[in-house]
Amino acid sequence: MTFNNQTTMPETGNNPDLHSLSIRISTDGFSFCTNNENKELHFTKMDSDFNRCKAICLCEPSLQEDYSKTTILYNGIFVTLVPSMIIDSNNLESILLFNFPEVSSDKFDYISNAIIGYDITCVFAIQKELHKFLYNNFPACKIMHANSLSLQRALKDSKRQGEKLVWADVSKSEAYIILAEEGKLKFANRFELTGDKDILYYCGSVFEQFALSQHNDKLYISGDIKCIETLQNYFANCIYKETNICV
Numbered sequence: 001m002t003f004n005n006q007t008t009m010p011e012t013g014n015n016p017d018l019h020s021l022s023i024r025i026s027t028d029g030f031s032f033c034t035n036n037e038n039k040e041l042h043f044t045k046m047d048s049d050f051n052r053c054k055a056i057c058l059c060e061p062s063l064q065e066d067y068s069k070t071t072i073l074y075n076g077i078f079v080t081l082v083p084s085m086i087i088d089s090n091n092l093e094s095i096l097l098f099n100f101p102e103v104s105s106d107k108f109d110y111i112s113n114a115i116i117g118y119d120i121t122c123v124f125a126i127q128k129e130l131h132k133f134l135y136n137n138f139p140a141c142k143i144m145h146a147n148s149l150s151l152q153r154a155l156k157d158s159k160r161q162g163e164k165l166v167w168a169d170v171s172k173s174e175a176y177i178i179l180a181e182e183g184k185l186k187f188a189n190r191f192e193l194t195g196d197k198d199i200l201y202y203c204g205s206v207f208e209q210f211a212l213s214q215h216n217d218k219l220y221i222s223g224d225i226k227c228i229e230t231l232q233n234y235f236a237n238c239i240y241k242e243t244n245i246c247v
Contacts, residue, residue, distance in 0.1 A: 019034075019035065019067055019068045019069075020034070020035065020067055020068065020069040020070070020071070021033075021034050021062075021063070021065075021067040021069070021070045021071070021138075022034075022070075022071045022072075022073065023057075023063070023070070023071070023072045023073065023138075024072075024073040024075065024146055025050065025053045025072065025073070025074055025075065026053075026074075026075035026146065026171065027043075027046045027047050027048055027050070027075075027173070028042065028043050028046060028047070028171055028172045028173045029041055029042045029043055029171065029172070030043075030052070030053050030056050032060070032062070032063065034062060034067070037062055039060075039062075041056065042172065046173070049127075050127070050130050054130070054133055057133075057134075057137055057138075058137070069140075069142075070138045070140060070141040070142070071141065071142050071143075071144065072134055072138065072141050072142070072143045072144070073144055073145070073146040073148075073149065074124070074126055074143055074144070074145055074146060075145070075146035075147070075171075076124055076125065076126055076127075076145070077190070078096060078099075078100045078102075078103050078108070078124060078125035079122060079123070079124035079125075079145050079147060079190075080095065080096065080099050080100075080122075080123055080124075081120055081121070081122055081123075081151075081185070081188060082095055082120075082121055082123055083119055083120070083121070084114050084119045084120060084121045085119065087112055087114075087121045087123070089112075092110035092111070092112055092123055093105055093110050095123050096108075096110055096123060096124070096125050100125065103125040106128075107127065107128060108125040108126060108127060108128060109125070109126055109127075109128050109131045110123065110124070110125055110126075111123075111124055111125075111126060111131075111143055111145075112124075113142075113143075113144045113145065113148055115148060115151055115152055115155070116152070117155075117156075118155055118183070118185070120151070120185060122144070122145045122147060122148050122151070124145045126143070131143075146169075147169070147176050147188075147190075150167055150169040150176055150178060150222060151178060151185070151188065153167065153222075153241070154167035154178040154180045154220070155180050155183055155184075155185060156183075157180075157220070158180035158181055158182055158183055158184075159180075159182055159183025162182055163181070163182065163217075163218070164179065164180070164181040164182075164186075164210075164212065164217055164218075165179075165180055165181075165217065165218040165219075165220060166178065166179050166203065166206055166207065166212065166217065166218070166219045166220070167180065167219075167220045167222070167241075168199065168202075168203055168219065168220070168221050168222070169222045169223045169243075170193075170199055170221060170222070170223040170224040170227055171193075171223050171224055172193070172224060173192065173193055174190055174191060174192050174193055175190070175191045175193055175198075175199050175202060175203075176188070176189075176190050176191075177189060177190075177191065177202060177203065177206055179206060179210055179212075186210065187206065187209075187210065196227075196230075197230075199227045199230075199231065200227075200230055200231060200234060203219060203231060203235070204234065207219075207235075214234060214235050214236065215236045215237075216236070216237065217237065218237040218238075218239060219231065219235045219237060219238045219239070220239050220240075220241045221238065221239070221240050221241065222240070222241045222242070222243045223243050225240055228240050
């Protein structure tokens with residue numbers, strides 16, 4: 001793949017390969033899975049420059065093998081969703097600058113990945129240095145935004161079940177909350193978490209804003225399981241969904 005400033009990735013899917021690697025990197029943790037190994041690391045301090053993530057990529061023995069498919073899920077904060085019909089590889093910068101004036105092309109590259117089966121594309125910015133590092137170490141990798149998996153799962157489940165549902169993908173420092181109804185996206189946003197009760201507040205706000213029932217409508221939680229007990233005290237249909245980064 002040619003390395004350039006703006007990259008359009010293939011649509012998201014769920015087709016595990018016989019010898020595939022999936023990596024998820026964020027400022028508060030690092031995880032990866034292969035066909036015979038899963039590993040998850042949580043950082044006590046934020047890795048804002050991704051230096052610790054880079055070190056793991058260089059030192060973890062399992063990441064030094066050759067894989068027929070490598071997918072990297074990048075959980076950066078500069079991300080937006082747009083209708084797929086307006087996307088082309090030349091306008092990613094203007095789309096992101098509209099929402100995030102700080103993501104100038106001298107510091108960031110721009111990537112998009114479409115959500116398969118839906119007219120939605122995820123557009124995000126990644127630090128140039130990190131982007132180059134990932135391609136140098138995983139030359140054939142596909143880079144997607146980590147939010148894409150939660151979004152795909154929420155839309156698919158709501159369409160299959162023919163109902164509304166809220167999906168919250170939770171980490172130590174943030175939550176990505178989605179409202180989907182019969183396969184259509186109604187709401188999606190990222191929220192910073194600084195206290196133990198923040199996730200309860202943000203989920204409650206979404207339920208209130210969209211007149212959802214805490215007794216009847218479903219709330220799915222993925223990621224950090226520590227919040228599930230608190231949420232189940234307030235949401236009758238709060239269900240934990242195991243995170244699977246293998247794609």
